[in-house]
Amino acid sequence: MGFKCGLVGLPNVGKSTLFTALSSLPVERANFPFTTVEPNRATIPVKDDRLQKVAALVSSQKITPATLDIVDIAGLIEGASKGEGLGNRFLAHIREMDLLLHVVRGFSSPDVSHMPGEVDAVRDIEIVELELALADLFVLERRLERVQRQVEGGLKDFAKENELLARLSDHLNEGKPARSLPADNDEKKFMENLQLLTFKPVIYVVNIGEEEIAEEEAETAKAVRAFAKAEGAPVISICASLEGELEEMPVDEKLFYMEEYGLQEMGLNKLIRLGYDYLNLITFFTIKGEEATAWSVKKGTTARKGAGRVHSDMEKGFIIAEVISWEELLNLGSLTAAKDKGILRLEGRDYIIKDGDVMLFRFKV
Ligand SMILES: Nc1nc2c(ncn2[C@@H]2O[C@H](COP(=O)(O)OP(=O)(O)O)[C@@H](O)[C@H]2O)c(=O)[nH]1
Ligand SMILES: [Mg+2]
Incomplete structure (x- = not known):
């Protein structure tokens, strides 16, 4: 059982480019077969220096890092909640995920078309979230009808649930995600059980242009950060195409170009670490004979x-x-x-x- 991170976002924002870059991450001194199960699913290693040290101590021949599963979910278009494009299949994939990596376009390239027109990351996020919110509303409405009948029938216990569902659907109707609804712990538990798409934790990944790498933070990323604050969601900037190319290079060449671009750390590694933390995961190690393994579990x-x-x-x-x-x-x-x-x-x-x-x-x- 791996923890699943789904790449979502509009078409042509760089999801597949990021997926390819992530799935080509090298596995240091390990001979664990990181095979891609399907073209759009990959198991990727979580880099952890502690494992390397423990393994060296016990002279492990086999080192197996902890992993995350990454899924490149086919592009979403407006109307997906009504079955447009891959519609329902797309939404079903998202429902399985533990974490969403919402990729937004920051790079501007005349060669790569962008359906809604000009690059505008916040508008793009809102398009995607609206589709997800509509799908959630559909689930909620049916639930609300059932609960309302029970409330009318004098089953008072449901009054609280009824109130929350009504508040939640107002919120979703405004195109806002369930995760940003102010709620107490009980209510959050309840929402988690509803398996809503917009309640899933999300990290916004801004796919920036090469010319923006050296900047402290690109303009697009700043706008996304301001937007994401309301949801308490983290934001990370990555230049997916460049990082993919760097991963293909021999180490010295890679380091040379990282310096050239002013890239202090690979964004891919940062993203994995962020995802790991955000999922509330910790790592423990096992040693068996000549094998050292890292395992991920929830705190x-x-x-x-x-x-x-x-x-x-x-x-x-x-x-x-x-x-x-x-x-x-x-x-x-x-x-x-x-x-x-x-x-x-x-x-x-x-x-x-x-x-x-x-x-x-x-x-x-
Ligand atoms: N200039 C530039 N082009 C990119 C970048 N990332 C992806 N692309 C290009 O954008 C196009 C769409 O990328 P893709 O990963 O297939 O997008 P997806 O539809 O979201 O999966 C491809 O032609 C990529 O080469 C980037 O960081 N900079
Ligand atoms: Mg794609």
Whole structure:
């Protein structure tokens, strides 16, 4: 089970270019097969220096990084909520995602047509969000009808739900996403269960032109940032076409051009890290024989559930976990030293995994 990030946005904004760049990311010293399952789905490694260090310590022959799944969802056009273009299929794909990477066009190129005309990132976002909001409204209306009948029938319990649904549909009717509706925690839980498209977490990815890379922040990105503030959504600028080309180059050439363009860090890596954080993911490591692996779990995951991430048998037969932070392990120099010093802790099934834990699970089959 991977965490799925879906690339959405209008046609010709650079989704596929970004997808190709992301799926060509090198996997350092790993021999894990990062095969693209389908042309539009890829499993990409999450770069993590800690894993490299842990692996070196135990002389791992095999290093397997944590991964995210990226899906290039075919272009959305106005009317998708009514079944235009790929319509419903498109929306069904989005429903499966844990995180949306909403790509907007920042680059202006006379060679690449842009359907709504002039490049205007905020208007483009609003077009896409309106389609998603309309699809959500459709879901809500049916639910609202059902609830209203129950309220009228004297089933008072539903009054609160009825009120929230009405407020939410007003909000969506204004073309605003569910995620920006002011709501308390209970209401947020409820909305999450509705599986609304506009409630999914989103990161806005502004695909800027090469000439804008060296700028602190491009004008388009600034406008998007101002817009995204209301939703509390992060914004990142990337020049997808250039980054894709850089990833194809030998390292020294890549570094040369990064400097030439004033690119301090690859935007692709920044994007993955941002997505990882935004999904509230943490990493733990396992060492088995000559294999070191990084695993992603949501913050708050217990040792037993974490074991299940590795293998379902390990969750079912979970006995105990031996735990040490990656840093402590590195300082002590070996697992044996950690055991001898009593620093390798024993933790039960309900232990909450911490970011950077090295976990050795004991289980019965
Ligand atoms: N100049 C420029 N062109 C780009 C950039 N990113 C993508 N393109 C071009 O825009 C066109 C559409 O890109 P594509 O990734 O297929 O867009 P999609 O429809 O959103 O998947 C292609 O011709 C790309 O080469 C960019 O950063 N700069
Ligand atoms: Mg495409």
